[in-house]
Structure formats: structure tokens, C-alpha cells
Amino acid sequence: MILTPPPNSADLPFDPDFDDEIDPDFASAEGADRSPITLALSPEVCGQRLDKVVAALVPQFSRSRIQLWFEGGHVTVDGKPARGKDTAYGDETVVITPQAAPEDTAYTPEPVNLDIVYEDADIMVINKPAGLVVHPGAGNWSGTLLNGLLHHCPQLANVPRAGIVHRLDKDTSGLMVVGKTLAAQTDLVRQLQARTVKREYFALVWGTPHLSGTIDSPMGRHPRDRVKMAVSTSMNAKPAITHYERIATGMLDRKPVSLVQCRLETGRTHQIRVHMQSIGFGLVGDAVYGKTHLASAFHRQALQARRLGLTHPSTGEHVEWVVPLAQDFAELLARAGIEEPEAI
Known part of the structure; x- marks a missing residue:
């Protein structure tokens, strides 16, 4: 772990389009901590809508979640159920009893082998292996990273x-x-x-792209295959920006390949895979977006999130982690005659 002076995130622009990597069901990180919260309103809020006052005083919860609590009778003013549209007068006592959404407690702890790179009281950094699904969903209701996290750290049931x-x-x-x-x-x-958040990936692609470049191409659902994503000019497309740098070149099955470092500004679904394919350099092993006649060269897309940097939520320090390439990826590079670069 590397410590450096933190950036001031308050001075950086806010992206109104959530990254697709952030699950929409918890994009606001609403909590399952259901301890009652008591607020003593001050005269400064007199005349404002009550739901807006409450939302400002408990920013850890989203306005939509707070509104549901108002509607369910879980917000009281001086002991009586309140409505979000009521007017605040500035001398009330508001009590909020947070309620968990059904999906917040719908999962079961299971023993899953976790490669924990770093852990403290606030955060955990995981080196996820290929083949491990992140959280339960259709067709993958057990054995996921989420199930393993609940087994490793039972307190996460409250998050x-x-x-x-x-x-x-x-x-x-x-x-x-x-x-x-x-x-x-x-x-x-x-x-x-x-x-x-600094996110850098290594990808092995077919061909030899320019030494460096930026792909600034909005993305949306594929117009004919709704399971896939695509570069799009649709009004519904979201901004997507990938910076890439060619690190090394080699030969795989007598065809040129390149090791590329990609840095994400946005996190759209399948962003690197779609962006690199859009400029003619599909990922090795990518059976969905890559060169289908070459898909057998590797059993998965040759892609790894190698570096992660962020501001520690408690200390405010900038922290970074770098992991070696997964064994199968490293072996693929060796086949291509490419030496894995050292972490810088």
C-alpha cells in the first residue's frame, strides 16, 4: 500500500451519470443500520419542506429511500407520523427509524476463498479471480463474492x-x-x-494499436443484441472514456498481439472490451466482442484490473494497490513472448 497526499475530491467535477459498474440498487449506499435517528430541528429550517430538511441532515441515505420511510410511517415529528410535504417550523423533534430494503438482507454467508490484498476497519481490497461472480443474480445465486464477504466478515450483513x-x-x-x-x-x-478512483487494467489485444490514445465514444445497448453493449450515437448512450497505452508486443499463434494498459474515466458495462474492439483491436479470448475465429486462443477475455487507487474514507490519504497478473494471464503473455512489466 502506497501513501501519498490526497487529492481534494470536492474540487473535482461530479458525474451525474453513475458508472454502470455501480449497481443501481445501491448506488446511493443506503444503509441497513436500523438504529433510530433523532433530529432536533433548528429555526434556520423554518418554512422548508420536511423531507428536504431530513435529507440534508442524514445525507448517508438517499432521498428516495427517505421518502419511502415517510410513506411507511417510519418518520415521526414530536411522536406523530409525518409527511414529507409537511412544513418544518424549526422547533420539532424528528425521529427516523431506518428500514432495510428486502434485497439488503436476501443473501446467505458461504465460505468462498477470498484473496484479500488489504483490510482495515473501513475497507477491504479483494483480488478477484476470473470465474467468480461478484453478487447473486439470475443463474448465480450462490458461491459469489458477496456470499464470501458475508462469511468472512459477518458485520457486512448490515451494509x-x-x-x-x-x-x-x-x-x-x-x-x-x-x-x-x-x-x-x-x-x-x-x-x-x-x-x-484510479482504475488501471492490462489487456492483451489482437494487432498493434498506436503507442497511446484516448477513446472517447459514448456507449449504449447494442441495437440488435440487447445482451451486448456497443459504441453508440443514440440519445440514450452514456459518455465513455478510455485512455490506453501500448506496453509491449508479441506473437500469439503466429499473429501479432499487444499488451495494453487501459485507464478508465468512466465505468460502463464492458467498456474496455467494447472500446478496444471499436478501434479494431479486440481482446484475446473475448468470445463476445473479439475475433470469433480466434476465441479459442484463451479461455476468457484477457483483462485484469491491475491497479486501484482511491482516497481512504477515514484517513483522507490517497492509497494504491497493484497486483501481479493472474497465473493464466501471465502464462498467456509468456506464450506470446511478452514479459510481464514490473509495477511502478
Whole structure:
């Protein structure tokens, strides 16, 4: 772990489009901590809508979640159920009883072998292997990273999605961060939204791209195959920016390949895979976006989240982690005659 002076995230632009890596069900990191919260309103809020006052005083919860609590009778003013549209007068006592959403407690702890790179009271950094699904969903309701986190750290049952704030594809290896408390998870999500989290990937692609470049191409659902993503000019497309640098070249099955370092500004679904394919350099092993007649060269997309940097939620220090390439990826590079670069 490397400590350096932290950037001031307050001075950085806020991205109104959440990264697709941030699961929409917990993009606001709303909590499952259901201890009652008591607020003594001051005269300064007199005349304002009550729901806006409450939202400002408990920013760890989203306005939509707070509104549901108003509607369910879980917010009282001087002992009586309140409505969000009521007017605040500035001398009331407001009591909020947070309620968990059903999905917050829908998962079961299971023993899963976790490669924990770093852990303290606030965060955990995991080196996810290829093949491990991040959280339960259709077709993968057990044996996921989330199930393993709940087994390793039972307190994560009180944090939405066991503290997970961003995703990696099942067959992408590498670094992920987990917030172990509601406050840490909220802070990490906001860093992702503000694009201050440093995410660098290694990818092995077919061909020889320019030494460096930036792909600034919005992305959306593929117009004909809704399972896939694509570069898009649709009004519904979201901004997507990938910076890349060619690190080394080699030959795989008598065809040229290049090791490319990619740095993400945004985190759209399958962003690196789609962006590199869009400029003619599909990832080795990518059966969905790559060269289908060459898909057998590797059993998964050759992609790893190798470096992760962020501001520690509690200390405010900038911290970074770098992991070696997964064994199968390293062996693939050796086949191509490429030596794995040393971490800098």
C-alpha cells in the first residue's frame, strides 16, 4: 500500500451519470443500520419542506429511500407520523427509524476463498479471480463474492450488498474495493461518481494499436443484441472514456498481439472490451466482442484490473494497490513472448 497526499475530491467535477459498474440498487449506499435517528430541528429550517430538511441532515441515505420511510410511517415529528410535504417550523423533534430494503438482507454467508490484498476497519481490497461472480443474480445465486464477504466478515450483513460498490465481469480478474461500514461505502460510491478512483487494467489485444490514445465514444445497448453493449450515437448512450497505452508486443499463434494498459474515466458495462474492439483491436479470448475465429486462443477475455487507487474514507490519504497478473494471464503473455512489466 502506497501513501501519498490526497487529492481534494470536492474540487473535482461530479458525474451525474453513475458508472454502470455501480449497481443501481445501491448506488446511493443506503444503509441497513436500523438504529433510530433523532433530529432536533433548528429555526434556520423554518418554512422548508420536511423531507428536504431530513435529507440534508442524514445525507448517508438517499432521498428516495427517505421518502419511502415517510410513506411507511417510519418518520415521526414530536411522536406523530409525518409527511414529507409537511412544513418544518424549526422547533420539532424528528425521529427516523431506518428500514432495510428486502434485497439488503436476501443473501446467505458461504465460505468462498477470498484473496484479500488489504483490510482495515473501513475497507477491504479483494483480488478477484476470473470465474467468480461478484453478487447473486439470475443463474448465480450462490458461491459469489458477496456470499464470501458475508462469511468472512459477518458485520457486512448490515451494509447494502455486503459493502460492494463496483463490479468486475465474471471472467475479468483483479482488484475491487469493499466498504465495511455504511459511511465507508457511501464515500467510495461518491468517489466513483466523481471519477476520482484510479482504475488501471492490462489487456492483451489482437494487432498493434498506436503507442497511446484516448477513446472517447459514448456507449449504449447494442441495437440488435440487447445482451451486448456497443459504441453508440443514440440519445440514450452514456459518455465513455478510455485512455490506453501500448506496453509491449508479441506473437500469439503466429499473429501479432499487444499488451495494453487501459485507464478508465468512466465505468460502463464492458467498456474496455467494447472500446478496444471499436478501434479494431479486440481482446484475446473475448468470445463476445473479439475475433470469433480466434476465441479459442484463451479461455476468457484477457483483462485484469491491475491497479486501484482511491482516497481512504477515514484517513483522507490517497492509497494504491497493484497486483501481479493472474497465473493464466501471465502464462498467456509468456506464450506470446511478452514479459510481464514490473509495477511502478
